[in-house]
Amino acid sequence: QKEVEQNSGPLSVPEGAIASLNCTYSDRGSQSFFWYRQYSGKSPELIMFIYSNGDKEDGRFTAQLNKASQYVSLLIRDSQPSDSATYLCAVIVSGGYQKVTFGTGTKLQVIP
Amino acid sequence: NAGVTQTPKFRILKIGQSMTLQCTQDMNHNYMYWYRQDPGMGLKLIYYSVGAGITDKGEVPNGYNVSRSTTEDFPLRLELAAPSQTSVYFCASSYSRGRQGNYGYTFGSGTRLTVV
Numbered sequence: 436q437k438e439v440e441q442n443s444g445p446l447s448v449p450e451g452a453i454a455s456l457n458c459t460y461s462d463r464g465s466q467s468f469f470w471y472r473q474y475s476g477k478s479p480e481l482i483m484f485i486y487s488n489g490d491k492e493d494g495r496f497t498a499q500l501n502k503a504s505q506y507v508s509l510l511i512r513d514s515q516p517s518d519s520a521t522y523l524c525a526v527i528v529s530g531g532y533q534k535v536t537f538g539t540g541t542k543l544q545v546i547p
Numbered sequence: 548n549a550g551v552t553q554t555p556k557f558r559i560l561k562i563g564q565s566m567t568l569q570c571t572q573d574m575n576h577n578y579m580y581w582y583r584q585d586p587g588m589g590l591k592l593i594y595y596s597v598g599a600g601i602t603d604k605g606e607v608p609n610g611y612n613v614s615r616s617t618t619e620d621f622p623l624r625l626e627l628a629a630p631s632q633t634s635v636y637f638c639a640s641s642y643s644r645g646r647q648g649n650y651g652y653t654f655g656s657g658t659r660l661t662v663v
Contacts, residue, residue, distance in 0.1 A: 443587070469651050478637055478654040479590075523590070527649060535580075535652075539589035 438462060439526050441538035449546050454511040456541050458524030461505070467527040468500055468507045473540065474520045482522075483509070514545045549573050553638050553655035560628040560662045568623040568658050570638030578641045579621040580605075580652070581613065583634040590637070596621055597643075628662045635659050 440459045448454045456470075467486050471479035485491045485498040485507065497510040507526075511518055521540040528534050554569045572579065581593040592605030596615040610632060612624040621640075625632060639652040 467649055471652075478657050479652070480654065481651040484651050525652075535592070535649075537590040539587065 437538075438528065438536045439524055439538040441522075441524050441541045443539060444542040445544050446541055447544045447546055448514050450514060450516060452514050454514045454518065454543055454545070456509040456511075456522050456524075456543065457506060458508065458526075458538055459506045460524075460526045460528075460536075462526070462528040463502075463505065465502075465505075465526045465528050468498070469525040469527075469535075470496075470498060470507075470509045471523040471525060471537075472518075472520045473523055479523055511543075514543075516545045516547050519543055519545045551638055551640055551653050551655035553636075553658055555658060556656065557659050558661070560625070560660065562628060562630065562662060564628050565624070565626050566628070568625070568636055568638070568660075570621045570623065570655060571619050572621075572638075572640040572653070573619065574640060574642070574653065575618060576640035576642045576653070577618070578643050578649075579615065580639045580641075581611070581621070581623045582637045582639065583607065584637060584657075585634050593623065593636075625660075630662050633660060633662045 469484045470482045473479040483498045485500045491498045495512045499508045521542045523540045524538040551572045580595045582590040591607045594613040596602045602613050615621050636658045638655040641652045643649040
Protein backbone atom coordinates (compact mmCIF):
# COMPACT_ATOMS: atom_id res chain seq x y z
CA GLN A 436 0.00 0.00 0.00
CA LYS A 437 1.35 3.40 -0.95
CA GLU A 438 1.86 5.81 1.91
CA VAL A 439 -0.13 8.54 0.17
CA GLU A 440 -2.61 7.68 -2.54
CA GLN A 441 -4.41 9.87 -5.02
CA ASN A 442 -6.48 9.07 -8.06
CA SER A 443 -4.40 10.22 -11.02
CA GLY A 444 -7.46 11.44 -12.94
CA PRO A 445 -8.03 13.38 -15.01
CA LEU A 446 -10.95 14.76 -13.08
CA SER A 447 -13.08 16.87 -15.39
CA VAL A 448 -15.55 19.40 -14.02
CA PRO A 449 -17.48 22.19 -15.75
CA GLU A 450 -16.62 25.79 -15.02
CA GLY A 451 -18.42 27.03 -11.92
CA ALA A 452 -18.82 23.55 -10.39
CA ILE A 453 -17.22 22.19 -7.22
CA ALA A 454 -14.14 20.07 -7.76
CA SER A 455 -13.47 17.45 -5.10
CA LEU A 456 -9.99 15.98 -4.83
CA ASN A 457 -9.25 13.15 -2.44
CA CYS A 458 -6.19 11.71 -0.79
CA THR A 459 -5.75 8.75 1.56
CA TYR A 460 -2.75 7.97 3.71
CA SER A 461 -1.57 4.85 5.48
CA ASP A 462 0.29 6.11 8.56
CA ARG A 463 -2.10 6.75 11.44
CA GLY A 464 0.56 8.85 13.11
CA SER A 465 0.56 11.40 10.30
CA GLN A 466 0.45 14.89 11.66
CA SER A 467 0.37 17.53 8.97
CA PHE A 468 -1.31 17.61 5.58
CA PHE A 469 -0.69 19.85 2.61
CA TRP A 470 -2.16 20.51 -0.79
CA TYR A 471 0.03 21.79 -3.61
CA ARG A 472 -0.96 22.88 -7.09
CA GLN A 473 1.38 22.20 -10.00
CA TYR A 474 0.81 23.64 -13.43
CA SER A 475 2.32 21.72 -16.33
CA GLY A 476 6.05 22.41 -16.57
CA LYS A 477 6.07 24.45 -13.36
CA SER A 478 7.03 23.81 -9.77
CA PRO A 479 4.50 22.93 -7.05
CA GLU A 480 3.04 25.80 -5.06
CA LEU A 481 1.44 25.49 -1.64
CA ILE A 482 -2.31 26.02 -1.52
CA MET A 483 -3.22 24.99 2.01
CA PHE A 484 -2.14 23.04 5.03
CA ILE A 485 -4.28 21.48 7.72
CA TYR A 486 -3.36 19.88 11.02
CA SER A 487 -6.63 19.25 12.84
CA ASN A 488 -9.73 17.25 12.04
CA GLY A 489 -12.44 19.19 10.30
CA ASP A 490 -12.53 21.84 7.62
CA LYS A 491 -10.26 24.73 6.83
CA GLU A 492 -11.34 27.34 4.33
CA ASP A 493 -9.30 29.80 2.33
CA GLY A 494 -11.18 31.66 -0.36
CA ARG A 495 -12.55 29.17 -2.88
CA PHE A 496 -10.54 26.33 -1.34
CA THR A 497 -11.58 24.10 1.55
CA ALA A 498 -9.38 21.38 3.00
CA GLN A 499 -11.10 18.60 4.92
CA LEU A 500 -9.30 16.22 7.25
CA ASN A 501 -10.64 13.02 8.75
CA LYS A 502 -7.91 11.28 10.75
CA ALA A 503 -10.14 8.38 11.81
CA SER A 504 -10.75 7.47 8.17
CA GLN A 505 -7.27 8.59 7.12
CA TYR A 506 -8.24 10.85 4.30
CA VAL A 507 -7.83 14.46 3.40
CA SER A 508 -9.69 16.22 0.64
CA LEU A 509 -9.59 19.52 -1.20
CA LEU A 510 -12.73 21.21 -2.45
CA ILE A 511 -12.52 23.95 -5.04
CA ARG A 512 -15.69 25.99 -5.32
CA ASP A 513 -16.65 27.92 -8.45
CA SER A 514 -13.97 26.11 -10.44
CA GLN A 515 -12.23 28.18 -13.10
CA PRO A 516 -10.26 27.09 -16.17
CA SER A 517 -7.20 28.57 -14.43
CA ASP A 518 -7.62 25.89 -11.74
CA SER A 519 -6.70 23.24 -14.32
CA ALA A 520 -3.52 21.70 -12.92
CA THR A 521 -2.24 18.69 -11.04
CA TYR A 522 -2.95 18.74 -7.31
CA LEU A 523 -0.46 17.05 -5.02
CA CYS A 524 -1.32 15.84 -1.56
CA ALA A 525 1.57 15.77 0.91
CA VAL A 526 1.67 14.24 4.37
CA ILE A 527 4.15 14.56 7.20
CA VAL A 528 4.32 11.09 8.65
CA SER A 529 5.25 10.42 12.22
CA GLY A 530 8.78 10.13 13.50
CA GLY A 531 12.17 11.39 12.53
CA TYR A 532 12.79 14.78 11.08
CA GLN A 533 9.27 15.22 9.72
CA LYS A 534 9.35 13.00 6.69
CA VAL A 535 7.14 14.44 3.98
CA THR A 536 5.60 12.05 1.51
CA PHE A 537 3.90 13.24 -1.66
CA GLY A 538 1.13 11.57 -3.56
CA THR A 539 1.49 11.28 -7.32
CA GLY A 540 -1.17 13.92 -7.88
CA THR A 541 -4.62 14.27 -9.42
CA LYS A 542 -4.95 16.09 -12.70
CA LEU A 543 -7.91 18.47 -12.72
CA GLN A 544 -9.44 19.79 -15.92
CA VAL A 545 -12.01 22.58 -15.69
CA ILE A 546 -14.07 22.71 -18.86
CA PRO A 547 -15.24 26.22 -19.93
CA ASN B 548 12.48 38.58 -1.88
CA ALA B 549 13.43 35.97 -4.49
CA GLY B 550 12.32 32.85 -2.55
CA VAL B 551 14.12 29.73 -3.78
CA THR B 552 16.41 30.19 -6.76
CA GLN B 553 17.66 27.22 -8.79
CA THR B 554 20.21 27.20 -11.56
CA PRO B 555 20.49 26.10 -14.28
CA LYS B 556 16.95 25.69 -15.63
CA PHE B 557 17.97 23.21 -18.31
CA ARG B 558 21.03 21.04 -18.82
CA ILE B 559 22.09 18.20 -21.07
CA LEU B 560 24.85 15.97 -19.74
CA LYS B 561 26.73 13.15 -21.33
CA ILE B 562 26.98 9.84 -19.51
CA GLY B 563 29.80 9.95 -17.00
CA GLN B 564 29.92 13.74 -16.70
CA SER B 565 29.40 15.52 -13.40
CA MET B 566 27.62 18.72 -12.50
CA THR B 567 26.30 20.76 -9.60
CA LEU B 568 22.76 22.05 -9.35
CA GLN B 569 22.66 25.27 -7.38
CA CYS B 570 19.96 26.21 -4.89
CA THR B 571 19.72 29.39 -2.82
CA GLN B 572 16.93 30.65 -0.57
CA ASP B 573 16.58 34.06 1.05
CA MET B 574 13.76 33.31 3.48
CA ASN B 575 15.97 32.18 6.37
CA HIS B 576 14.37 28.74 6.25
CA ASN B 577 16.11 26.11 8.33
CA TYR B 578 15.08 23.07 6.26
CA MET B 579 16.10 22.51 2.65
CA TYR B 580 15.40 19.60 0.33
CA TRP B 581 16.19 18.17 -3.07
CA TYR B 582 13.52 16.23 -4.93
CA ARG B 583 13.37 14.64 -8.33
CA GLN B 584 10.15 14.27 -10.24
CA ASP B 585 9.68 11.68 -12.93
CA PRO B 586 6.48 11.44 -15.01
CA GLY B 587 3.75 9.60 -13.11
CA MET B 588 6.08 8.85 -10.22
CA GLY B 589 5.58 11.81 -7.94
CA LEU B 590 8.25 13.64 -6.00
CA LYS B 591 11.05 11.56 -4.56
CA LEU B 592 13.30 12.95 -1.84
CA ILE B 593 17.01 12.78 -2.66
CA TYR B 594 18.63 14.60 0.26
CA TYR B 595 17.58 17.02 2.92
CA SER B 596 19.15 19.35 5.46
CA VAL B 597 17.78 20.56 8.79
CA GLY B 598 20.37 23.31 9.13
CA ALA B 599 23.83 24.46 8.10
CA GLY B 600 26.31 21.61 8.38
CA ILE B 601 23.63 18.92 8.72
CA THR B 602 22.51 16.76 5.81
CA ASP B 603 20.91 13.36 5.45
CA LYS B 604 19.79 10.92 2.79
CA GLY B 605 16.28 10.69 1.49
CA GLU B 606 14.64 7.90 -0.52
CA VAL B 607 16.84 8.00 -3.63
CA PRO B 608 20.33 9.32 -2.70
CA ASN B 609 22.49 7.07 -4.87
CA GLY B 610 24.53 8.97 -7.43
CA TYR B 611 24.10 12.30 -5.66
CA ASN B 612 25.81 14.29 -2.96
CA VAL B 613 25.05 17.48 -1.07
CA SER B 614 26.60 19.98 1.27
CA ARG B 615 25.19 22.81 3.32
CA SER B 616 27.80 25.26 4.50
CA THR B 617 25.37 28.16 4.93
CA THR B 618 21.68 28.56 5.74
CA GLU B 619 21.04 29.94 2.27
CA ASP B 620 22.78 27.46 -0.04
CA PHE B 621 22.16 23.77 -0.68
CA PRO B 622 23.90 22.54 -3.85
CA LEU B 623 23.29 19.07 -5.29
CA ARG B 624 26.20 17.29 -6.92
CA LEU B 625 25.71 14.63 -9.58
CA GLU B 626 28.72 12.39 -10.03
CA LEU B 627 29.12 10.15 -13.08
CA ALA B 628 25.79 10.99 -14.68
CA ALA B 629 23.63 8.09 -15.86
CA PRO B 630 20.50 8.05 -18.07
CA SER B 631 18.48 7.07 -14.98
CA GLN B 632 19.19 10.54 -13.60
CA THR B 633 17.23 12.17 -16.39
CA SER B 634 14.53 13.99 -14.47
CA VAL B 635 13.25 17.31 -13.23
CA TYR B 636 14.96 18.37 -10.03
CA PHE B 637 13.34 20.65 -7.49
CA CYS B 638 14.94 22.33 -4.55
CA ALA B 639 12.63 23.35 -1.72
CA SER B 640 12.87 25.01 1.65
CA SER B 641 10.67 25.27 4.71
CA TYR B 642 10.61 26.64 8.21
CA SER B 643 9.99 24.08 10.89
CA ARG B 644 9.76 24.38 14.65
CA GLY B 645 8.95 20.80 15.51
CA ARG B 646 6.02 18.39 15.29
CA GLN B 647 3.46 20.76 13.83
CA GLY B 648 5.71 23.63 12.95
CA ASN B 649 6.22 22.89 9.28
CA TYR B 650 4.26 25.38 7.27
CA GLY B 651 4.86 23.85 3.90
CA TYR B 652 7.50 24.04 1.25
CA THR B 653 8.55 26.79 -1.08
CA PHE B 654 9.86 25.25 -4.28
CA GLY B 655 12.37 26.54 -6.75
CA SER B 656 11.48 26.66 -10.43
CA GLY B 657 13.24 23.38 -11.18
CA THR B 658 16.09 22.08 -13.31
CA ARG B 659 15.26 19.88 -16.27
CA LEU B 660 18.20 17.50 -16.70
CA THR B 661 18.74 15.12 -19.59
CA VAL B 662 21.55 12.58 -19.58
CA VAL B 663 22.46 11.19 -22.99
